[in-house]
Amino acid sequence: MHNAPSVVYPLGRSRFQAGVLLGLWLSGVVVLILWWRSAPGWDWRLGLGLAAVVAAGAAAAWGWKNSPVGQLRWDGQVWSWESQGYQAGTAARELTVALDFQRILLLRLENHDHATLWLWADRRAMPERWLDLRRAVYSRRKVWPDATPFDISLPAAVDTAAASSSSRLSS
Known part of the structure; x- marks a missing residue:
């Protein structure tokens, strides 16, 4: 070969990565909207969900913008x-x-x-x-x-195996 x-x-910055991040973030937005529409009223959990989606979008944008180039x-x-x-x-x-x-x-x-x-x-x-x-x-x-390293310790392993077999033969 x-x-x-x-x-x-x-x-550099990948358009594919940006598309995946945007798609995931938009999925979170859709879930949040569906949750808001099915909820009886506004409460702290919806606010926390909104904050999480906004923070995730900001983190994704920051990570993409600071991708290694x-x-x-x-x-x-x-x-x-x-x-x-x-x-x-x-x-x-x-x-x-x-x-x-x-x-x-x-x-x-x-x-x-x-x-x-x-x-x-x-x-x-x-x-x-x-x-x-x-x-x-x-x-x-x-x-x-x-x-390759100079001392790979193979001869030492062979010597100890030979020594143990010779000690078994002598006993």
Whole structure:
């Protein structure tokens, strides 16, 4: 199997994410309206429901507006994230696909400190590199011989097994 090509892909605010958030928020508004129409009168529970729907809408809008914007880079071995906050690029420990809708990917990028970034990748951002990104996301990371730890403790395990079997034979 060939390795995936190096790729740099721009990521930003997702219209798909905005649509999902808006749809969920509108569902909450519809439920609140139906509850208000079926309730005998206004009481504190309706006020609390209204406050919850308004707060959820504000939180969704704030979260979408502050979504990470930058570039995801794959060099053939390591993923890195480059944005205004991380201009030099931050090497990531692991990239996983959380959702795959063929034209849109929700990616989970974890760095060495276990901080997680959730990123939406959209084919419309750069259609000519979309398949390269998909190949890189789903490819196995190439393990270089010098990347493995020097002491993997396998010989020690073999020696103790040999020692225990030789002690059983001598007794």
